[in-house]
Amino acid sequence: xxxxxxxxxxxxxxxxxxxxxxxxxxxxxxxxxxxxxxxxxxxxxxxxxxxxxxxxxxxxxxxxxxxxxxxxxxxxxxxxxxxxxxxxxxxxxxxxxxxxxxxxxxxxxxxxxxxxxxxxxxxxxxxxxxxxxxxxxxxxxxxxxxxxxxxxxxxxxxxxxxxxxxxxxxxxxxxxxxxxxxxxxxxxxxxxxxxxxxxxxxxxxxxxxxxxxxxxxxxxxxxxxxxxxxxxxxxxxxxxxxxxxxxxxxxxxxxxxxxxxxxxxxxxxxxxxxxxxxxxxxxxxxxxxxxxxxxxxxxx
Numbered sequence: 001x002x003x004x005x006x007x008x009x010x011x012x013x014x015x016x017x018x019x020x021x022x023x024x025x026x027x028x029x030x031x032x033x034x035x036x037x038x039x040x041x042x043x044x045x046x047x048x049x050x051x052x053x054x055x056x057x058x059x060x061x062x063x064x065x066x067x068x069x070x071x072x073x074x075x076x077x078x079x080x081x082x083x084x085x086x087x088x089x090x091x092x093x094x095x096x097x098x099x100x101x102x103x104x105x106x107x108x109x110x111x112x113x114x115x116x117x118x119x120x121x122x123x124x125x126x127x128x129x130x131x132x133x134x135x136x137x138x139x140x141x142x143x144x145x146x147x148x149x150x151x152x153x154x155x156x157x158x159x160x161x162x163x164x165x166x167x168x169x170x171x172x173x174x175x176x177x178x179x180x181x182x183x184x185x186x187x188x189x190x191x192x193x194x195x196x197x198x199x200x201x202x203x204x205x206x207x208x209x210x211x212x213x214x215x216x217x218x219x220x221x222x223x224x225x226x227x228x229x230x231x232x233x234x235x236x237x238x239x240x241x242x243x244x245x246x247x248x249x250x251x252x253x254x255x256x257x258x259x260x261x262x263x264x265x266x267x268x269x270x271x272x273x274x275x276x277x278x279x280x281x282x283x284x285x286x287x288x289x290x291x292x293x294x295x296x297x298x299x300x
Contacts, residue, residue: 007049011056014234014253015149017123018060018187019099019219025053025063026092029070033081033088043078047071059195059232059254061188061222066095098219099124101268103131109215109266110135114180117141117172117207120197121149122185124217129183130160138163140179142172144197146238146251169199173206182207186218189265190227191278193256194218204261217266223284231255 003011006028013021029046032038054067070088077084102124110132117140118125129136139162144150154166167175176182182203188195194216207214236249259265259274266272269280 003049011052013057014147015121015152017121017126017185018057018062018222019095019185020123020126021053021057021060022063022066023092023095023123025050025067026070026088026095030085030088030092033085035081038081040079043074047074047078050074059187061195061224062219065221066091095219098221098268099127102217102219102266103127105266105268105271106132106217108271109181109264113137115140115178116181116183117176117179117203117212118153118183119150119172119200119203120144120185121153122217124185124219125183126153126156128217129157129162133160133162136162138165138178140165140167140172140175142167142169144199145169146234147253172203176203176207176212177210179207179212181213181215183215183217186216186222187254188224188227189216189218189222189259189277189281190224191259191281193227193258194262195254195256198252198255201255201257201261204257208261208263214261214263215266216262216264220267220269220280220284223267223281225281225285227256 010021010025010028013024016024029050032042032046050067050071054064057063069091073084073087073091077087106128113135115138116129116136118129119142121144129139139157141150141154141157141164150166154164158164165175184196184200184204186194186196196216204214231252231254234251234253236251239251240249259277262274264271264273265277267280269283272280
């Protein structure tokens with residue numbers, strides 16, 4: 001399978017958050033499907049592309065599940081591009097509705113002006129800060145090494161008019177005392193823990209020691225009953241290029257964090273403390289049982 005420029009960019013994206021990667025992937029597949037006379041080979045290649053996106057972004061539950069759902073659509077409706085576009089558009093609309101619910105649920109957190117600390121480049125955190133930017137005094141953010149996606153977040157926040165304090169990673173532990181909230185995203189959420197960019201746990205624990213409210217925002221599609229997958233080791237050259245005798249270089253993007261270090265979880269299901277998160281997981285499992293009916297609403 002030969003990749004085009006857009007596909008290569010999506011597959012090699014290690015800077016964007018999972019909600020952004022999922023949305024970009026959906027819009028790209030839609031752009032291919034609206035072309036006339038799509039051959040069977042092109043449909044097969046799109047199916048292979050969805051598998052590769054899921055494999056490449058394995059720790060991101062929303063991306064993996066989304067790509068699996070889209071592959072099912074391609075298997076079922078691929079021969080009828082019009083019907084496929086209808087179903088995929090419905091899927092995208094559902095995804096955007098979920099984000100709107102999350103933003104509405106965040107409303108009570110921004111009743112007065114606050115300063116916030118953030119980390120990495122969560123797409124959902126971007127949307128929250130953008131929605132409530134008139135109620136945010138300042139944002140504190142660090143590089144988020146090794147790939148420094150914090151720069152992308154900082155540039156975005158600056159462009160929407162927020163006052164941004166950008167710094168090296170370790171300095172954020174000192175400056176976090178000037179924030180009212182620490183707001184993070186999540187890539188997978190389980191009953192007792194969640195997955196996010198490495199360094200998140202230390203920041204959460206530090207924020208808690210200073211009495212700063214710790215908030216995690218995510219889509220309910222990231223909820224799961226059991227921990228799956230593994231923490232991938234990434235290329236060492238991102239940290240230190242070349243060979244170094246007697247030195248083992250460990251480069252990892254994600255870590256598993258106990259839910260107990262978070263004060264408030266916000267999703268499209270509402271607002272929850274860590275001790276009541278099991279209710280959301282049960283609800284998400286029940287919803288997953290009907291996902292085919294939800295995302296395949298059109299008759300054969």
